[in-house]
Amino acid sequence: MNAQPKSTEPAELRTAAVIPAAGRGVRLGPGTPKALRALNGTPMLVHAVRAMARARAVSLVVVVAPPDGAGEVRHLLDEHLTHQTSDGVDVIVVPGGDTRQDSVRLGLAALPADIGTVLVHDAARPLVPVDTVDAVAAAVRDGAPAVVPALPVSDTIKEVSPGVQPGGPEPVVGTPDRALLRAVQTPQGFDYGTLAEAHERVAREGDGATDDAGMVERMGVQVVVVPGHEEAFKVTRPLDLVLAEAVLARRRATDGF
Ligand SMILES: Nc1ccn([C@@H]2O[C@H](COP(=O)(O)OP(=O)(O)OP(=O)(O)O)[C@@H](O)[C@H]2O)c(=O)n1
Numbered sequence: 243m244n245a246q247p248k249s250t251e252p253a254e255l256r257t258a259a260v261i262p263a264a265g266r267g268v269r270l271g272p273g274t275p276k277a278l279r280a281l282n283g284t285p286m287l288v289h290a291v292r293a294m295a296r297a298r299a300v301s302l303v304v305v306v307a308p309p310d311g312a313g314e315v316r317h318l319l320d321e322h323l324t325h326q327t328s329d330g331v332d333v334i335v336v337p338g339g340d341t342r343q344d345s346v347r348l349g350l351a352a353l354p355a356d357i358g359t360v361l362v363h364d365a366a367r368p369l370v371p372v373d374t375v376d377a378v379a380a381a382v383r384d385g386a387p388a389v390v391p392a393l394p395v396s397d398t399i400k401e402v403s404p405g406v407q408p409g410g411p412e413p414v415v416g417t418p419d420r421a422l423l424r425a426v427q428t429p430q431g432f433d434y435g436t437l438a439e440a441h442e443r444v445a446r447e448g449d450g451a452t453d454d455a456g457m458v459e460r461m462g463v464q465v466v467v468v469p470g471h472e473e474a475f476k477v478t479r480p481l482d483l484v485l486a487e488a489v490l491a492r493r494r495a496t497d498g499f
């Protein structure tokens with residue numbers, strides 16, 4: 243558990259985390275919604291909530307549950323989180339939507355009026371280290387309206403045009419300079435007003451993005467990158483579960499939790 247005291251941020255400028263957890267996890271395969279699947283016996287979502295609650299700045303966590311599963315998620319969190327394991331942070335649960343974007347928007351709508359900074363964090367990135375969360379929150383609080391943690395890419399990336407036949411060979415149209423590419427993670431941190439406006443615009447105009455920062459970029463707001471962490475990877479496919487359980491086993495062996 244983090245021994246550092248919680249931030250002394252004035253009440254009118256509190257920081258909240260919104261955790262979209264309403265996805266099915268189609269790429270992981272059939273079964274329980276992804277966020278509710280267990281990693282070493284504990285639901286992925288519980289790991290994610292603890293990771294956010296441990297951050298110094300965070301004083302409220304909003305979990306966005308599968309649309310028909312808010313009651314089950316509330317029950318599960320009550321079962322797994324004690325005052326100690328949630329670092330005394332309030333955790334509220336709201337139902338989500340059909341897309342990640344809808345779910346984040348519904349999470350933002352549940353925030354009280356005294357939130358100045360929002361961290362949006364995938365339930366599917368359950369092992370993000372607290373230092374990464376703190377670094378994102380600190381960058382927002384230091385004045386950046388939009389902050390994303392990211393890592394350099396290790397593969398060479400090709401841009402393709404659609405193949406003539408689905409599943410057939412795809413013509414390569416370019417090879418971007420790898421040194422300038424970053425693989426983006428969460429939590430992504432925002433000034434509340436900036437993110438709320440971006441989501442309102444997208445809902446109105448219907449042009450989505452695969453991450454929240456992408457919506458803010460479209461408004462012409464400068465997004466900045468801070469270092470991400472290998473352990474903040476997204477659990478997307480079955481092999482990611484194997485890696486996540488190995489990371490947890492290593493943490494248990496080295497840190498005792
Ligand atoms: N309608 C949705 C879809 C996704 N998410 C959340 O957004 C995060 C990142 O999404 P992803 O990893 O793509 O999850 P899924 O959409 O569940 O995965 P898949 O595309 O394989 O179904 C996850 O925590 C997921 O629960 C959400 O809250 N609401």
Ligand SMILES: C[C@](O)(CO)[C@H](O)COP(=O)(O)O
Nearest residue numbers: 342364426427428452453476
């Ligand atoms: C937000 C995100 O995790 C940043 O990498 C990612 O864009 C989510 O994408 P997905 O389509 O939900 O996997």
